[in-house]
Structure formats: C-alpha cells, structure tokens
Amino acid sequence: MAQLNDIIQWCNQTLKSHEFKDYAPNGLQIEGKSEVNKILCAVTASQGAIDAAIAQGADLLLVHHGYFWKGEAYPITGMRGKRIKSIIKNDLSLVGYHLPLDSHPTLGNNAAIADLLALERIEALDPGERNPIGNIGFLKQPMTPRAFKDFVSEQLHFDAIHLPADKASVQKIGYCTGGAQDFIGKAAEQNCDAYISGEVSERTFYEAKELNVHYYACGHHATERYGVQRLAKAISEQFNIEYSYFELNNPI
Incomplete structure (x- = not known):
C-alpha cells in the first residue's frame, strides 16, 4: 500500500514534469482514494481502460493520454462526461504524463x-x-x-x-x-x-x-505503448505495489 500523494510526488520529480510546457496537465488529473494498492496503466484513458481498472480493482489509472487538453470544450458532457463520471463514481485516480513520458x-x-x-x-x-x-x-x-x-x-x-x-x-x-x-x-x-x-x-x-x-x-x-508500462513498473518497484497493463490495440 502506498499513499497517492507520495506516488505523484515521486513521479513528478522523476519525470521532471515541471520543466515541460505541455498541452495538458501532467500528474494527478482526477483525485480518488488516498491509498493505492494497485495500478492499471494504459496508453489512453478510454472507457475500455477505465472499465478494466474498475474490474481489476485498481486504485489508480496511469496513462499517457489523459484529459483536459488545451482547446477542448469546458463542459464535462457526452463521452468525456461518461468517462469522468465512471472515474469519480469508483473513487479512481487518473494520472497522466504526456511530454515528460516521451x-x-x-x-x-x-x-x-x-x-x-x-x-x-x-x-x-x-x-x-x-x-x-x-x-x-x-x-x-x-x-x-x-x-x-x-x-x-x-x-x-x-x-x-x-x-x-x-x-x-x-x-x-x-x-x-x-x-x-x-x-x-x-x-x-x-x-x-x-x-x-x-x-x-x-x-x-x-x-x-x-x-x-x-x-x-x-x-x-x-x-507509445511502452512508457506507461516502464513508469508503472518503476512505481511498483519503488512502492512495492501491484500493476498491470491494459492493451486495446488501436490501429492508428
């Protein structure tokens, strides 16, 4: 078991996320439970990845492509609204690192x-x-x-x-x-x-x-399959917690 804040702090320092001017926020994007026992990582925070994290009992969904990109509409509705509702309802944390993870x-x-x-x-x-x-x-x-x-x-x-x-x-x-x-x-x-x-x-x-x-x-x-898996493995070793990878093979 690890504290969410400790994981985020370690990731931010390891990836030097504060040094990047990016198109979306890096780090914690949606806050869930304060204790983390299991991480599921995926390239993108799709509904499929969210559903897999919930089904596997993960506390944290770690992705390369998260939410709140520059230029996106502000209302949390439609497809994105459904995704975010699923995350919040299940007390799941969403953590995304974009350019720092490249x-x-x-x-x-x-x-x-x-x-x-x-x-x-x-x-x-x-x-x-x-x-x-x-x-x-x-x-x-x-x-x-x-x-x-x-x-x-x-x-x-x-x-x-x-x-x-x-x-x-x-x-x-x-x-x-x-x-x-x-x-x-x-x-x-x-x-x-x-x-x-x-x-x-x-x-x-x-x-x-x-x-x-x-x-x-x-x-x-x-x-871009590899960075989230390498980061999740590093977090697992640093904090002695379980992780898994969700693959939804996107042909693009």
Whole structure:
C-alpha cells in the first residue's frame, strides 16, 4: 500500500514534469482514494481502460493520454462526461504524463524505441531543447530502406508505412513517438537518413521525398505503448505495489 500523494510526488520529480510546457496537465488529473494498492496503466484513458481498472480493482489509472487538453470544450458532457463520471463514481485516480513520458531517458517512449531498435550513440533531435522530446540514434550497420521497414514493423508489432526518399541505405535514424510527423524537418536538418514517428499526414509524403529523409509511420498507439508500462513498473518497484497493463490495440 502506498499513499497517492507520495506516488505523484515521486513521479513528478522523476519525470521532471515541471520543466515541460505541455498541452495538458501532467500528474494527478482526477483525485480518488488516498491509498493505492494497485495500478492499471494504459496508453489512453478510454472507457475500455477505465472499465478494466474498475474490474481489476485498481486504485489508480496511469496513462499517457489523459484529459483536459488545451482547446477542448469546458463542459464535462457526452463521452468525456461518461468517462469522468465512471472515474469519480469508483473513487479512481487518473494520472497522466504526456511530454515528460516521451522524453525521459530510461522510462520514456523514445527510450523504449531506441532499445527495441538497438540504436546507439543517442543524441537530441533538437539540440536546443533542455529535455529533448525527439532523438537521434544510429544502427550498428546500415540497412536498405526496405529491410529497415521490415525490421521496425517486426519490432513494434505494426505494419509501418514507408514514405521513400532517394537514399539507398539508412543508418542515422531520427525518431519521436506519437503524432510528431512534422519533426521530419528537424531530422533533415540533422542529416538523418530516416525518421520514425507514429502518425502520417498527406504532406509528409512530399516532405520525405523533397527533404530526402525516409519516413516510417509506425502507429501513434504502437510507438507509445511502452512508457506507461516502464513508469508503472518503476512505481511498483519503488512502492512495492501491484500493476498491470491494459492493451486495446488501436490501429492508428
């Protein structure tokens, strides 16, 4: 058993959440019971994840995509109202970490991608960022663009979309999980051979070709499965409490 406030304080300090200018609040978003015996983690605070947390007797739902995003309407109605009502009715705490969980050098989504792809010599995609939310890494050996597509698809369990460039091989890889397709320009500035993110836009096809950077769209959900699991495991070890992961495989 652990105190909710102790968990939040530890997470905030570990992830340095106060150092990020984000699109939603990081940390405790909806407060439930003060004592936590079990955590359920999920990529997104969907109704399915909420229902799973309730069914499993979790006290805390830990997510990457929580609520109260900038630009959202204020009224708590409709789908979001139903979700929040379920959380409050069951005295469940909702905790979300967005950019801090992308950025963390060991627990983060980007760190997980580097590990899965065995990338070396990790550096910032944007050298001017204090806490980089995108990175660059190097393959041990160059690969053909097609072979790299097959490799990332296998490692991330997602059929990657490859938008081709002219380069005959790839070794220097830029990457930023989720909806960061527009960082392909930063990858070009750093002379990357390829760039990985989650989503893809119509414009990305032309950017990959004209910037001469192979682009691999590997799924918003698929590239961001890992941070919440790493963070939940770290919390479990720090506070000696149980955790589980809820997977609702989102094809986007």
